[in-house]
Amino acid sequence: MDIICEMREPEPLERTLITAYGTLERFTLERERLHGSIVVVCNFRFESWPVEIFAQNRPVTQQNAYKHMVVEQRILKRLGPEFREHVRSLKRSGVKTEPAFAGLLGLTGDPYAALLDMHDWSEAKLERFLVHKGFENA
Template sequence: MSSHVFMDLSYLKTGNAKQKEAYEILTDLGIFGKLAAFSPVLAGTIPINIDIEGSDLDIICEMREPEVLAQILNAEYGSMQGYRMTRSETADGIVMVCNFASRSWPLEIFAQNRPVTEQNAFKHMVIEHRVLEYLGPGFRERVRALKKDGFKTEPAFARILRLEGDPYQTLLEMYDWNDEKLHPFLDQNWPGRS
């Protein structure tokens, strides 16, 4: 699955049970239609099948007009269970995070003034997907096991692959690696490839 597949939710319709349920929820809420001007993409663990109980639906958006996005979110989802919105200033500008729940699924909408394909959440998902596809089901289960033990996704990958330094930054660097560089590194650090 190339990174372009993640741009269209339809891949979820043929996925596992949780992916199909996620598709239904997102379709019922109409999020991708209502936020179309903000290029929404589902990121995180659900798309790459490493979610665990309680994993949320992470939607990233490109936000050029914070007030417009805030108005849409407040109008469409403000009455949802647990609804809250926060804004903060970062070195990259304003970041907006909106949280709520639907059918007991937690949702998080993260928006910043950067194309979604250049956002860290997207890059992390793509490199993690490449690693998972190459290393196989044994690696996937090891990631899930660490996540169940309380590890966040990127630190779980770093622990298994013996990555040095900040796991978030190291995975971002690996995002740019081609297969000729990535595969030998993975073979060396995960000899149990299946």
């Protein structure tokens, strides 16, 4: 499960995450710089679910992680349950979401950048791409 948040300052969020989730299995908390912006990434397992909380000092709808989810949803809507299950299978084997989509779609290069580029595609361009890649449900 991926959760995207907007934060103002990292310290209060980090304290909250440690208090709320610090005792859970596989808990990690990292602060890093991504494209010139400080981000906080928190991972843990809740019951059998892997959880990632990603926070950045910008509105959620302007974050790349959100844009990835939007384009992934558009693709899933077009390609249906069979494609969704292929993505889930790869994720269960340890592949992150964006590399799973990129691999299944035959995208080359950085999977995060490739999906981000697709965010601004029109529905017609996305459909042409999927048909060109041999997806008949597009």
